[in-house]
Amino acid sequence: DKEKEDHKKAYEEAKRRLVNARSLLAAEIAMVSAQEAMDAALQAYEQSVADPSLTTEQKEALVQSLDQARQAYLDAWEQYAEALGGEMALGLDARMHGIDAALAKLKIDILERGVDPLLLYDVQQAGMKLDTVTLKMNNARLIAPFDGEIISLGLAPGNQVTAFDAVLTLADPSELEITAIPAEDDLTGLGVDQPVLVRLASSPGLDLTGQVRLLPFTSTTGSDTGDNDRAVHISLDDPAADLQLGEIATAIIHIDEHAGVLWLPPSALRTFQGRDFVFIDESGVQRRVDVRLGLESDDRIEILDGLAEGQVVVGP
Numbered sequence: 001d002k003e004k005e006d007h008k009k010a011y012e013e014a015k016r017r018l019v020n021a022r023s024l025l026a027a028e029i030a031m032v033s034a035q036e037a038m039d040a041a042l043q044a045y046e047q048s049v050a051d052p053s054l055t056t057e058q059k060e061a062l063v064q065s066l067d068q069a070r071q072a073y074l075d076a077w078e079q080y081a082e083a084l085g086g087e088m089a090l091g092l093d094a095r096m097h098g099i100d101a102a103l104a105k106l107k108i109d110i111l112e113r114g115v116d117p118l119l120l121y122d123v124q125q126a127g128m129k130l131d132t133v134t135l136k137m138n139n140a141r142l143i144a145p146f147d148g149e150i151i152s153l154g155l156a157p158g159n160q161v162t163a164f165d166a167v168l169t170l171a172d173p174s175e176l177e178i179t180a181i182p183a184e185d186d187l188t189g190l191g192v193d194q195p196v197l198v199r200l201a202s203s204p205g206l207d208l209t210g211q212v213r214l215l216p217f218t219s220t221t222g223s224d225t226g227d228n229d230r231a232v233h234i235s236l237d238d239p240a241a242d243l244q245l246g247e248i249a250t251a252i253i254h255i256d257e258h259a260g261v262l263w264l265p266p267s268a269l270r271t272f273q274g275r276d277f278v279f280i281d282e283s284g285v286q287r288r289v290d291v292r293l294g295l296e297s298d299d300r301i302e303i304l305d306g307l308a309e310g311q312v313v314v315g316p
Contacts, residue, residue: 027076027079027080027082028080030076030079030080031073031076031077031079031080033076034069034072034073034075034076034077035073035076037069037072037073038066038069038070038072038073040069041062041065041066041068041069041070042066042069044062044065044066045062045066048062142167144170146170146172147172148170148171148172148173149170149171149172149173149245150168150169150170151169151170151171151245151246152168152169153167153168153169154166154167154168155167155168171245173245176243176244176245177213177233177234177235177236177243178196178198178210178233178234178235178236178243178249178251179231179232179233179234180231180232180234180251181230181231181232182232186255187215187216187232189255189256190212190215190232190253190255191212191215192212192213192214192215193211193212194211194212194253195209195210195211195253195254196209196210196211196212196234196251196252196253197209197210197251197252197253198210198234198236198249198250198251198252199249199250199252200243200247200248200249201247201248201249201250202244202247202248203242208236208237208238208241209236209237209238210234210235210236210237210251211234211235211237212232212233212234212253213233213234213235214232214233215232215233216229216230216231216232217229232251234251255295256295257295258294258295258302261294261302261303261304262302262303262307262308262309263300263301263302263303264278264300264301264303264307264313265299265300265301266296266298266299266300266301267315267316268313268315268316269291269293269301270316275290276290276291276292276293277289277290277291277306278291278306278307278313278314279313279314280307280311280312280313280314281312281313281314286314289306289307290306291303291304291305291306291307292304292305292306
């Protein structure tokens with residue numbers, strides 16, 4: 001019985017898919033036919049623009065034909081999008097705004113050819129409609145403020161888009177720079193135009209020089225300013241340096257330098273309740289000693305007080 005029920009469900013599902021496929025095919029045929037009719041009407045309009053011999057009545061007929069073809073194409077598109085589950089809705093606005101702009105221009109041309117002064121008001125209204133349609137058409141486009149490459153895209157066909165939300169990241173590959181996000185404590189020692197040594201992962205052994213170009217904005221009020229850039233921006237001294245988008249680099253910035261001091265690796269230090277200390281070996285006996293720290297780097301920490309040269313420090 002279960003096998004029979006499974007076969008029945010499979011049959012019903014196959015029949016449903018067949019109906020959907022037929023509906024989709026019919027909708028696609030209707031949309032293609034409507035598009036051809038609209039393209040023909042639009043072509044007739046474009047030819048009429050260059051034909052001064054056409055009468056006002058003939059141009060009005062062209063307007064009506066193009067308007068009807070536009071509506072038929074819009075209806076066919078909506079039916080096709082519904083058959084696909086709504087995935088074809090994107091891209092329709094820009095095309096329809098273009099057809100609306102053509103209609104508005106044709107209506108203006110017809111009205112301007114008339115001899116009745118009362119039609120001047122209609123001309124003005126048609127001009128306002130043209131401006132509105134042109135604005136909508138421009139708003140349907142995304143225009144970059146400069147030439148470049150898209151390095152990240154945060155949307156896909158069918159996604160909802162919220163005003164003022166970033167949808168992609170555009171970069172100019174001819175003007176690349178290094179960015180780094182240091183710890184907050186390290187920011188206090190950084191300044192604009194500070195020298196930087198840069199080492200690219202793709203070019204081991206090659207040292208490039210540069211400068212700190214921009215520091216993260218720090219609010220003194222504690223409020224959110226909306227500036228999410230927390231990186232230090234570094235420009236290279238050699239503009240011809242071969243940088244690649246997304247390349248990994250190490251930036252070394254000398255904040256301060258002390259010579260002839262005691263230092264330990266970070267692994268030798270211990271901290272408890274805000275106190276820094278180490279264990280030293282004295283004739284086989286370990287003794288805890290508090291220390292005062294100075295400059296710190298990834299591999300060395302300066303010892304200002306608490307230890308003397310030659311003492312043996314026991315690691316953890």
